[in-house]
Amino acid sequence: MISNDIKTRIVLAISGNRQNYATDAKHAVALGISTSVYSEIKKGNTEQKLSDAKWMSIARRLGVSLDDGAEWKIVKTPTFEYLTSQLELCRAKSLSGMFCDIPNIGKTVAAQYHAKTHKNVVYVDCSQVKTKQRLVRFIAREFGLNSVSRYADVYDDLVFYLRTLDHPQIILDEAGDLVYEAFLEIKAAWNGTEGCCSWYLMGADGFKAKLERGIEFKTVGFAEIRSRCGDKYNSITPPEGDERRKFLLGQAMMIAQANTPEGTDFRQIARRSNGSLRRVHSLITKGEEV
Numbered sequence: 001m002i003s004n005d006i007k008t009r010i011v012l013a014i015s016g017n018r019q020n021y022a023t024d025a026k027h028a029v030a031l032g033i034s035t036s037v038y039s040e041i042k043k044g045n046t047e048q049k050l051s052d053a054k055w056m057s058i059a060r061r062l063g064v065s066l067d068d069g070a071e072w073k074i075v076k077t078p079t080f081e082y083l084t085s086q087l088e089l090c091r092a093k094s095l096s097g098m099f100c101d102i103p104n105i106g107k108t109v110a111a112q113y114h115a116k117t118h119k120n121v122v123y124v125d126c127s128q129v130k131t132k133q134r135l136v137r138f139i140a141r142e143f144g145l146n147s148v149s150r151y152a153d154v155y156d157d158l159v160f161y162l163r164t165l166d167h168p169q170i171i172l173d174e175a176g177d178l179v180y181e182a183f184l185e186i187k188a189a190w191n192g193t194e195g196c197c198s199w200y201l202m203g204a205d206g207f208k209a210k211l212e213r214g215i216e217f218k219t220v221g222f223a224e225i226r227s228r229c230g231d232k233y234n235s236i237t238p239p240e241g242d243e244r245r246k247f248l249l250g251q252a253m254m255i256a257q258a259n260t261p262e263g264t265d266f267r268q269i270a271r272r273s274n275g276s277l278r279r280v281h282s283l284i285t286k287g288e289e290v
Contacts, residue, residue, distance in 0.1 A: 001052060002052045002055045002056070002066075004046070006055075006059070006064075006066055007046045007055060008046075009059075009064050009065075010055060010058055010059050010062065010064050011041060011042075011044065011046065013058075013059075013062040013063070013064045014027075014031065014041065014042075014058065014062065015042075017062055017116070019119065020116075020118070020119045020120070020121070021119075021144055022144070023144070024038060024039070024042070025144070026143070026144025026145075027144060028144075029141060029144040029145065029146070029147075030141060030142055030143070030144045031058055031061070032054070032057065032058075032141070033050065033054065033058075037049050037050065062116075063112065063116070070259075070261075072259060072281070072285075073258045073259050074109065074113055075254050075255050075258045075259075077106055077251040077254050077255065078236060078247070078250075078251065079101075079105045079106040079107065079110060079236055079237075079251060080106055080109065080110040080113075082236045083099060083106075083107060083110040083111065083114075083236075084110050084113070084114050086099065086200075086234060087110075087111065087114045087121075087169070087171065087200060088114070088118075090169065090198040090200055091118065091121065091167050091169040091198045092167060093198075094167060094195055094196055094197060094198050095198055095230070096190065096198055096199040096200065096201075096228050096229045096230070097198075097200050097201075097229050097230055097232070097234060098200070098201045098202070098226075098229040098230070098232065098233050098234060099200070099201075099202045099203075099233075099234045099235065100202075100203055100204065100205065100207055100208040100233040100234070100235055101204065101205075101235040101236060101237050102204060102205065102237050103204050103276075103278075104275075104276040104277050104278045104279070105236075105237060105248070105251065105277060106251065106255075106277050107173070107202055108125075108173055108202075109277075111123055111171045111173055111200075111202060114171070115169075115171060118169070119166070120143075120165045120166060120167060120168040120169065121168070121169040121170075121171065122139055122142040122143060122168075122169070122170050122171065123171045123173065124138060124139060124142075124170065124171065124172050124173065125173055125174055126172050126173060126174045126175050126176075126177045126178050126182075127174040127177040130177050130178055130179050130182065131179055131181065131182060132179070132181045132182040132184070132185040133151055135178065135182050135185065135186075136151070136154060136155050136158060136185060136189075137151075137154055139158060139170060140154050140157065140158045143158065143161060143162075143165075143168075145157055145158060145161055155185075155189075158189070159189055159192040159193060162189075162192075162193045162196065162197045163192075163193060163196050163197075165196075165197075167198070168193075168196070168197045168198070169197065169198040169199075169200065170197065170198070170199050170200070171200045171202065172186070172199070172200065172201045172202065173202045173203070174202070174203055174207075175201040175202060175203045175207050176203040176204070176206045176207030176209075176210050177203075180219070180221070183214075183221050183222065183225060184220070184221045186199065186201075186225065187221050187224050187225055187228070190225075190228050199228070199229070200229075201225075201229060208233050211225065211226055245275065247275075248274075248275025248276075249270060249271070249275050251275065251277065252269075252270035252271075252273045252275050252276070252277060252280050253266065253267065253270040255270075255277055255280050255281075256269045256270045256273070256280050256283075256284065259280075259281075259284050260284055269283045269284060
């Protein structure tokens with residue numbers, strides 16, 4: 001059962017997220033609720049308005065914790081600073097780009113924060129929407145558009161709508177998980193929104209390998225996507241060796257220091273994490289043992 005305190009936190013998050021949408025109706029669509037329910041929740045009337053599953057879904061989307069622990073603090077690590085700077089530059093100039101680096105360095109947190117704090121920016125976890133239909137329908141819903149009509153209409157409406165917005169941006173995280181047809185659809189959508197929408201693809205080394213393999217075998221679409229993203233795989237992590245270990249440990253120290261209770265040895269937590277920010281989170285929130 002979702003407590004009233006948690007519902008209050010979710011409602012506050014909904015209120016904060018509202019600024020990223022042109023109208024209440026579009027925000028309601030993005031959240032997956034009716035406009036009438038949205039209106040009631042906006043007034044603070046939460047009793048029996050949504051199922052617990054829907055409350056949890058909205059909480060997950062907006063990054064609201066469902067437990068009573070301390071809120072996880074966002075830290076401006078080197079990865080965070082680099083990636084948010086990249087995203088802001090691409091958004092402001094309607095450029096497209098790519099970021100390919102090792103896992104567990106904070107890519108996703110930085111991208112989600114950027115989307116959360118900028119109007120007309122949508123973050124997509126491609127591992128959850130791997131096919132072209134699921135991808136395009138998800139993006140349409142995130143922008144507050146009808147996503148359940150005939151697919152061709154959803155696609156056409158999305159491309160048309162993107163061309164009307166002020167500096168829209170679509171961040172495709174875990175892009176390497178997309179199936180081939182989805183890559184072709186991204187290329188088509190890019191062509192339809194050229195010069196007015198920023199597309200930013202993110203992933204680990206596997207994403208880069210997938211693109212390069214497709215280019216090597218002259219698979220239609222892969223070379224075009226790389227070209228549209230500037231023919232450059234941006235990254236920040238130093239090459240293997242001491243420099244990389246120091247970089248990863250430094251980021252882990254920053255995260256651990258900001259999120260451990262006073263008196264906790266955050267340095268030990270950072271060292272035990274081996275520089276993995278996901279492991280830092282587990283060690284702090286779950287007390288995970290090595």
